[in-house]
Amino acid sequence: MQAHYDCIIIGAGHNGLVCGAILARRGKRVLIVEASTSVGGPAATHEFAPGFRASTAHLMHLMPRSLITALGLEQHGLQFAANGMATTSLSPSGNHLLLTPESVAAASPVDAEAYPAFLTRMTRLAGALRPMLASVPPRLGTDAWSDRIALLKLGWQIRRLGRKDMRELLRIIGMNAYDLCTDYLKAPLLQGALAFDATLGGNLGPRAPGTVLPWLVRLAMQGADGNVGLAQPVGGMGGLSDALARAAKAAGAEVRTGVRVDRVLVADDRVTGVVLSSGESYLAPVVVSNADPKTTFIDLLGPEHLDTEFVRRVDRARSKGVVAKLHLALDRLPAFANLPESALRGRLLLAPSLTYVERAFDAPKYGEYSAAPAMEITVPTVNDPSLAPAGSHVLSAVVECAAYDLRAGWTEQRDAYQALLIDQLEGLAPGLRSSVRAAELLTPVDLEARYGNRGGHWHHADLALDQFYFVRPVAGAAQYSTPVAGLFLCGAATHPGGGVAGENGRLAAQAVLAKAV
Amino acid sequence: MSNPTDGVTHFNQPLLKTPFHNRARALSQNDSFVAWAGYTTVDVFTSPEQEYFAVRNTTGVYDLTPMIKYRITGKGALRFLNHLVTRDVSKLKVNRVIYTVWCNDDGHILDDGTLFRLGEDEYWLCCAERQYDWLLDSAIGFDVAVEEVTEQVAALAVQGPTSCWTLKQLGMSGIENLKPFEVGRFQVEGVDVMASRTGFTGDLGYEIWMPPEKAEFIWDRLMEAGRTRLIRPIGSQALNAVRIEAGFLMPHFDFVSAESTIRLGRDRSPLELGLDWLVDFKKGHFNGRRALVAEQKRGVTRKLVGLDIDGNKPAHSALLYTDKSGQTEVGFVTSAMWSPTCKRNIALAMVNAPFFSVGSEVWAEIYLNRELLWERRMVKATVVEKPFFAPERRRLTPPADR
Numbered sequence: 001m002q003a004h005y006d007c008i009i010i011g012a013g014h015n016g017l018v019c020g021a022i023l024a025r026r027g028k029r030v031l032i033v034e035a036s037t038s039v040g041g042p043a044a045t046h047e048f049a050p051g052f053r054a055s056t057a058h059l060m061h062l063m064p065r066s067l068i069t070a071l072g073l074e075q076h077g078l079q080f081a082a083n084g085m086a087t088t089s090l091s092p093s094g095n096h097l098l099l100t101p102e103s104v105a106a107a108s109p110v111d112a113e114a115y116p117a118f119l120t121r122m123t124r125l126a127g128a129l130r131p132m133l134a135s136v137p138p139r140l141g142t143d144a145w146s147d148r149i150a151l152l153k154l155g156w157q158i159r160r161l162g163r164k165d166m167r168e169l170l171r172i173i174g175m176n177a178y179d180l181c182t183d184y185l186k187a188p189l190l191q192g193a194l195a196f197d198a199t200l201g202g203n204l205g206p207r208a209p210g211t212v213l214p215w216l217v218r219l220a221m222q223g224a225d226g227n228v229g230l231a232q233p234v235g236g237m238g239g240l241s242d243a244l245a246r247a248a249k250a251a252g253a254e255v256r257t258g259v260r261v262d263r264v265l266v267a268d269d270r271v272t273g274v275v276l277s278s279g280e281s282y283l284a285p286v287v288v289s290n291a292d293p294k295t296t297f298i299d300l301l302g303p304e305h306l307d308t309e310f311v312r313r314v315d316r317a318r319s320k321g322v323v324a325k326l327h328l329a330l331d332r333l334p335a336f337a338n339l340p341e342s343a344l345r346g347r348l349l350l351a352p353s354l355t356y357v358e359r360a361f362d363a364p365k366y367g368e369y370s371a372a373p374a375m376e377i378t379v380p381t382v383n384d385p386s387l388a389p390a391g392s393h394v395l396s397a398v399v400e401c402a403a404y405d406l407r408a409g410w411t412e413q414r415d416a417y418q419a420l421l422i423d424q425l426e427g428l429a430p431g432l433r434s435s436v437r438a439a440e441l442l443t444p445v446d447l448e449a450r451y452g453n454r455g456g457h458w459h460h461a462d463l464a465l466d467q468f469y470f471v472r473p474v475a476g477a478a479q480y481s482t483p484v485a486g487l488f489l490c491g492a493a494t495h496p497g498g499g500v501a502g503e504n505g506r507l508a509a510q511a512v513l514a515k516a517v
Numbered sequence: 518m519s520n521p522t523d524g525v526t527h528f529n530q531p532l533l534k535t536p537f538h539n540r541a542r543a544l545s546q547n548d549s550f551v552a553w554a555g556y557t558t559v560d561v562f563t564s565p566e567q568e569y570f571a572v573r574n575t576t577g578v579y580d581l582t583p584m585i586k587y588r589i590t591g592k593g594a595l596r597f598l599n600h601l602v603t604r605d606v607s608k609l610k611v612n613r614v615i616y617t618v619w620c621n622d623d624g625h626i627l628d629d630g631t632l633f634r635l636g637e638d639e640y641w642l643c644c645a646e647r648q649y650d651w652l653l654d655s656a657i658g659f660d661v662a663v664e665e666v667t668e669q670v671a672a673l674a675v676q677g678p679t680s681c682w683t684l685k686q687l688g689m690s691g692i693e694n695l696k697p698f699e700v701g702r703f704q705v706e707g708v709d710v711m712a713s714r715t716g717f718t719g720d721l722g723y724e725i726w727m728p729p730e731k732a733e734f735i736w737d738r739l740m741e742a743g744r745t746r747l748i749r750p751i752g753s754q755a756l757n758a759v760r761i762e763a764g765f766l767m768p769h770f771d772f773v774s775a776e777s778t779i780r781l782g783r784d785r786s787p788l789e790l791g792l793d794w795l796v797d798f799k800k801g802h803f804n805g806r807r808a809l810v811a812e813q814k815r816g817v818t819r820k821l822v823g824l825d826i827d828g829n830k831p832a833h834s835a836l837l838y839t840d841k842s843g844q845t846e847v848g849f850v851t852s853a854m855w856s857p858t859c860k861r862n863i864a865l866a867m868v869n870a871p872f873f874s875v876g877s878e879v880w881a882e883i884y885l886n887r888e889l890l891w892e893r894r895m896v897k898a899t900v901v902e903k904p905f906f907a908p909e910r911r912r913l914t915p916p917a918d919r
Contacts, residue, residue, distance in 0.1 A: 304599070304801070
């Protein structure tokens with residue numbers, strides 16, 4: 001006899017867990033199935049060398065405090081090894097810049113007033129987007145009052161900024177990060193760091209139109225009241241995901257790992273359950289997919305259940321990743337030249353100028369990897385020594401940019417690329433190479449193979465104006481519901497986007513409760 | 518045979534010539550050609566009336582090479598086609614043909630055409646519009662290959678009461694056993710010719726398919742075979758007349774492909790065109806199904822119907838009204854003719870609700886040009902069953918041997 005549930009969630013990534021936990025708390029019988037043997041997807045902690053553990057998504061910075069509280073994650077074991085982590089913009093010449101108003105003022109007097117004013121203003125502008133980011137997007141072209149009210153609210157939020165700020169928001173929202181940086185700021189290290197954050201994970205370099213938007217979204221979500229800021233959970237990101245899984249189980253959800261969904265069952269244009277690759281099937285009137293849209297619609301559901309124009313939109317959604325991830329097992333703390341050891345408690349950005357970041361993005365356009373990559377580096381063992389044997393350390397670097405479809409082939413090029421990345425780090429931290437005991441490089445192709453996200457995209461799909469809000473991931477699936485009744489999305493390709501935020505999962509649960517169960 | 522357009526630059530000679538072009542030009546008395554799907558084709562050889570009567574009384578031959586042909590192959594071909602078109606393709610057996618339509622996501626018709634199943638995993642889709650992009654997009658996620666083969670196949674429609682006899686004279690023995698919508702393979706003096714009992718005339722008739730390099734050879738043999746039965750090539754005008762009698766729809770006249778409409782509301786759903794019988798809601802999902810289910814629930818607000826119009830003046834492009842005063846418009850005529858065979862003044866028309874049912878009366882505003890003097894007539898028109906002409910011989914197997 002097949003087991004019946006109210007809701008089956010495909011994928012125990014953080015969004016799937018959040019969604020499952022919320023639905024279970026509302027009394028639904030929830031089953032969360034995960035292909036991998038552990039929960040969390042990229043936000044898990046894995047052993048990449050004996051005794052050395054790392055998290056592919058290595059920082060938490062977007063999850064609202066309200067969600068952490070609502071799910072009782074701290075009662076379920078979430079602890080922070082660090083929060084409110086600082087950012088240092090690394091300079092190849094050793095004049096690193098700690099991104100605080102004080103040190104910016106000291107290093108670049110022209111930015112002394114401009115930088116805090118810029119942050120204040122941008123936080124204010126981003127604030128106008130916050131209600132939009134925390135709600136299910138309205139549908140366009142309907143007669144429903146709820147949709148109209150949502151649009152009116154958005155308009156009102158923007159209008160409420162006042163004339164000057166509204167004009168500025170409308171000026172910059174479709175603009176490129178490069179121009180925004182040069183409009184307001186002068187120090188190249190500051191500009192580069194900002195451009196890095198604006199473009200992180202996407203396919204578009206800072207000179208591409210629309211790159212301000214992802215940065216505003218990030219700012220809006222970080223700026224939410226009581227946000228933990230850049231944070232590192234104890235035990236790595238697995239600490240967060242395990243707490244989420246415990247919260248879900250405590251609420252009554254079943255979490256099964258090591259079971260891969262083969263396809264979604266449909267009868268009479270309604271979802272009826274899932275079939276596992278083992279042949280086993282589970283029935284439920286609601287299936288929520290934490291997988292990316294291409295996997296969900298084309299592989300798991302099948303295009304025969306969808307219309308051509310919808311499938312075309314899914315197929316054309318930009319989802320080729322350009323991010324690689326490097327984990328190094330080090331037998332001592334890396335010594336970055338001219339950098340105080342305390343900076344290693346925060347994150348380091350290698351994005352010394354706008355041009356540097358822009359050039360890094362040129363490579364994947366031509367099927368290459370950048371020889372001068374931009375990086376976000378953490379040494380998580382500084383805050384949490386449990387991640388490595390005593391005295392040893394882990395270096396974790398998000399690296400941009402490397403083509404998903406590398407012309408020369410990843411099998412042929414991975415060793416050369418890894419050597420190049422270690423060379424780069426050696427240049428910043430002399431002696432690092434000799435301390436490397438083991439290394440793990442995850443190219444976009446590896447990320448795809450490991451996490452099942454088609455294209456290996458860091459955020460499942462580019463965050464840009466044409467893939468944002470009521471068209472994220474595509475029109476027709478932007479309200480978490482899909483053309484097939486009972487099938488919902490909750491992954492990073494949904495609104496509001498990627499990053500370990502959990503909002504996607506929360507809003508998907510809201511959409512499920514409103515519509516289906 | 519060398520292609521007549523070889524060595525001619527595209528902008529000087531934008532229309533292609535079919536493999537039958539030289540033969541057709543030689544027989545064309547009016548030098549009346551029209552462009553069709555990028556080819557130059559004959560509109561009238563001698564007179565539309567003469568050609569019309571060839572189809573209804575003897576045999577008319579129509580060059581349908583320009584019809585767009587797609588070859589669809591692969592393990593997923595059936596799954597792909599069942600998702601593409603509105604009918605249940607799983608019921609289509611090898612060597613059989615169905616007429617079908619296909620829709621966009623909104624349930625609006627992109628095109629209609631015939632679907633041939635030529636092998637276990639091989640199909641041909643013959644249609645009016647080029648739509649390779651749509652087929653490729655529809656193929657995302659299906660194990661299927663789509664290829665346009667329009668130029669690789671030459672085709673003739675051989676239609677009329679003596680068409681079977683004529684093809685037998687051509688050497689295609691056994692063709693008399695082909696049932697309607699069946700496909701057979703034959704040899705004509707060593708040339709492979711495929712025949713299907715299909716057509717656009719509503720009469721007994723066949724379409725024969727051959728390699729382009731053998732086109733003139735087959736044409737010559739065919740004309741010789743049918744000489745004693747007054748076989749005659751026909752142009753588009755005569756074809757248009759016989760297809761109206763048969764109640765068949767002509768793209769760009771009776772509907773416009775949803776891909777090429779610009780104005781809102783100008784596209785049509787199969788339910789609006791009275792093609793409900795082509796839409797299989799029970800077969801599972803197909804493209805546009807959700808929109809069509811919703812439309813069926815709402816009910817259509819306009820519908821394509823057949824009209825029998827008083828008098829004998831064709832109601833070309835006539836507007837339709839509720840009454841003779843002509844104050845309240847209720848639709849318009851899409852195709853019209855005086856039917857010599859039915860002796861009726863017939864038309865296809867889009868009418869608004871509630872004038873759908875047989876027997877409903879509307880009034881047609883007909884304009885007549887009599888040596889430059891325009892006359893306007895309000896004439897009563899009655900909604901009638903389609904087709905207007907459906908002789909028993911179109912289905913009879915074997916057909917009469919004459």
